[in-house]
Each structure stands twice: as structure tokens, then as C-alpha cells.
Amino acid sequence: MKKHSDINNPNADTDSRGSEIATELSLQRQAWELLEFTNIRELLAARTRFYMSREIAIEAEPLIHLEDVERLQDETAQAALMLSTVGDIGLVGALDPRDLLRRAAIDGMLTGEEAVSILLLLDSIWTARNTVMSMKGKAALLEGIAADIPDLRELSKEVFKSISERGEVLDSATPKLARLRANVSKTFLRVMRAMERIANSRSVKPSLQSGAIATRGDRLVLEVRADARESVPGIVHDVS
Incomplete structure (x- = not known):
């Protein structure tokens, strides 16, 4: 016969079973440690070459x-x-x-x-x-x-x-993107031609280190000689 306290507490059996399961799991863990199962898992994981394989090895438990x-x-x-x-x-x-x-x-x-x-x-x-x-x-x-x-x-x-x-x-990717990029490309070519005309002009060419069009960041620039900086109008983006 159950004790009176057990009859009044319907969770008593559940609590008891839970305690037994916890004890069993604890004993299993102790057995695994005695068998150096953790070390075995680590050795196995070290031999894996796929990320999920390593996780499976690390989390493996004896059956x-x-x-x-x-x-x-x-x-x-x-x-x-x-x-x-x-x-x-x-x-x-x-x-x-x-x-x-x-x-x-x-x-x-x-x-x-x-x-x-x-x-x-x-x-x-x-x-x-x-x-x-x-x-x-x-x-x-x-x-x-x-x-x-x-x-x-x-x-x-x-x-x-x-x-x-x-x-x-x-x-x-999209028709609109194709059009936009085509327009950007055309605009870039127009700017390049304008820069080339400036670089080859009589008033600017003698002041340049070279006739090449350089870039600074996302800008097209002319490389002006340091001693001729004042002879070419514009914004200085870099000095070397």
C-alpha cells in the first residue's frame, strides 16, 4: 500500500522515475569517462574532413x-x-x-x-x-x-x-541594370575623351608629368608637376 503522502501527491511516481533516470544517466557518464570515451571522440573528430562530420563525432554517444x-x-x-x-x-x-x-x-x-x-x-x-x-x-x-x-x-x-x-x-540580372550600366559606360567614355583633350591641350600638356589619365579613388585625374600646380586650374586630390 502506498503511503498517505504518495496518494495525495500524484507526481510522486513521476518524480521517482525522473530521479532514477537521472541516476542512470549519471552512471552512464561515469562509465564513459572510465572508458575514456571523450578522448575517443576527440581522436575521431580530428580525423574528419567535413564540418558536419566533426560535429557528429564530437556529439557521438555510445549506443x-x-x-x-x-x-x-x-x-x-x-x-x-x-x-x-x-x-x-x-x-x-x-x-x-x-x-x-x-x-x-x-x-x-x-x-x-x-x-x-x-x-x-x-x-x-x-x-x-x-x-x-x-x-x-x-x-x-x-x-x-x-x-x-x-x-x-x-x-x-x-x-x-x-x-x-x-x-x-x-x-x-535585370533589363534596367543592363541599361544603367550601359549609360554609365557611355558617360565614362565621354569623360575620358574630355580628359584626354584637356591633357593634350597646349595650355595644360607642358604642366603634366605624363599624358596618362590616372585615378584617385573613383575620380579621373591629371598628374600635374609639383612646380606647375598653379598653372592648371582644378581641385588637388592627392600630392606625391
């Missing part, structure tokens, strides 16, 4: 159910067979995109280079998927995982219509 252990052993055996058959799957050195994706998810802005880095990672993941699938049943567990990777190649193609592989926005 206690036989079917789980056997499944992972089979996965490991299939992975070893795949590596010896087709070699590396191509994810070595891939950058972690999660910070960029989190920023994009809250309508944050990505630079062209950042967007390209994500697209290149998607291409690498698709290549890795195809490498695994090329085992054609010899690595069934891994192939089952790889089969769930979506094909995002069309997305990459659409983005690369607007951004170059160096992350530069292309003129073809």
Missing part, C-alpha cells in the same frame, strides 16, 4: 540497443567499401554555410561571393550524392540516405544567370 549498433556498423562497412571503390565523395574542405543561411532566412543580405559559396556547396553535395548512388546497391544504407538529397541544379542555374562565379552581379 545500447543492438539493432542500432549493427546498423551503424553496416553503414561503416559500406562507407569503407565505397571509399575503396569510388574514392572521396568531394566534400573535403567545404565551408559551413549555416550562418549565411540563417541570415538569409531572416531576409538578411548576402554578398555575391557568399551566395556563390552556397551554390558551389550545393553542387558539391549533388556530386557527392551521385558518387554514393554510383555504388548501385553495394552500399544500400548509404544510398538510401543519399537518395533523399534534392536536386537543386536548376536553382543554381537561375542564380548564375544573374551572378558570375566570382560573385559579381551580371548586366543580365
